[in-house]
Amino acid sequence: MINLQNIEKVYRTSTIETLALNNINLHIRTGEFVSIMGPSGCGKSTLLNLMGLLDAPSAGRVEIGGETVTQYRDKELARLRNQKIGFIFQSFHLINDLSVLDNVEIPLLYRKGDASGPSRRQLAREALEKVGLSNRMNHFPNQLSGGQKQRVAIARAIVGQPSIILADEPTGNLDSAMGNEIMSILQQLNADGATIVMVTHDETMAKKTHRLVRLFDGAMVGDSVLMSNA
Ligand code: ADP
Numbered sequence: 317m318i319n320l321q322n323i324e325k326v327y328r329t330s331t332i333e334t335l336a337l338n339n340i341n342l343h344i345r346t347g348e349f350v351s352i353m354g355p356s357g358c359g360k361s362t363l364l365n366l367m368g369l370l371d372a373p374s375a376g377r378v379e380i381g382g383e384t385v386t387q388y389r390d391k392e393l394a395r396l397r398n399q400k401i402g403f404i405f406q407s408f409h410l411i412n413d414l415s416v417l418d419n420v421e422i423p424l425l426y427r428k429g430d431a432s433g434p435s436r437r438q439l440a441r442e443a444l445e446k447v448g449l450s451n452r453m454n455h456f457p458n459q460l461s462g463g464q465k466q467r468v469a470i471a472r473a474i475v476g477q478p479s480i481i482l483a484d485e486p487t488g489n490l491d492s493a494m495g496n497e498i499m500s501i502l503q504q505l506n507a508d509g510a511t512i513v514m515v516t517h518d519e520t521m522a523k524k525t526h527r528l529v530r531l532f533d534g535a536m537v538g539d540s541v542l543m544s545n546a
């Protein structure tokens with residue numbers, strides 16, 4: 317589903333060169349739930365951004381759902397991203413002056429020739445149902461708890477029915493009860509077929525996934541299957 321081969325990422329500014337990823341080889345199969353851990357600055361977000369087609373590697377090959385994207389232009393990257401990938405962030409990234417339902421509908425607006433207004437609303441309602449927030453559709457983000465905001469963000473990530481969900485510290489801003497709630501939702505989405513890659517600092521959350529990849533200083537230093545969950 318996600319295949320990274322000999323990936324290198326160098327950030328260059330006029331004065332500094334940072335090797336953020338160094339010869340990464342990682343193959344994630346359909347239906348896996350993978351966590352990525354490592355100290356701050358080791359390249360986790362960079363890796364997730366490459367998988368999400370938000371940034372290009374300096375060298376190496378990125379393959380998503382069988383498509384090698386090396387030669388793709390922005391338009392083709394955007395198409396593949398909209399079709400296949402949903403993103404969840406630590407800080408939710410909701411739009412405060414749109415209702416919950418409107419926030420969840422946003423990704424559908426970028427899909428050409430797709431759903432009409434009423435069917436977009438229907439899809440958004442279904443996504444909110446999956447995260448247990450049907451009773452907050454007409455609220456605004458600042459009327460919700462952190463855990464509820466993250467559930468809205470998950471609904472927004474899944475409204476287009478992506479096969480891949482990329483989550484950058486989805487429980488990082490939540491207390492452990494809310495974090496556990498979010499993990500249960502991700503586990504359910506995974507059980508329903510989504511391939512999930514999650515960056516986390518929290519061993520407890522990582523232990524609930526199938527596989528733990530560890531990064532250090534831009535390199536992969538660990539890749540273990542968590543037998544009890546796989
Ligand atoms: P993590 O998510 O593990 O904290 P990042 O992927 O954000 O790590 O960063 C990896 C390395 O790349 C760090 O040394 C960071 O300072 C550097 N870096 C990240 N983004 C940029 C950027 N846009 N320009 C320059 N350096 C960057």
Ligand code: ADP
Nearest residue numbers: 327329332334356357358360361362406484485
């Ligand atoms: P995260 O939110 O995942 O922790 P950030 O995007 O805030 O990651 O940045 C991670 C690291 O990358 C930080 O150390 C930050 O200073 C560095 N970084 C981000 N953008 C740039 C940039 N444009 N130039 C240099 N360093 C950057």
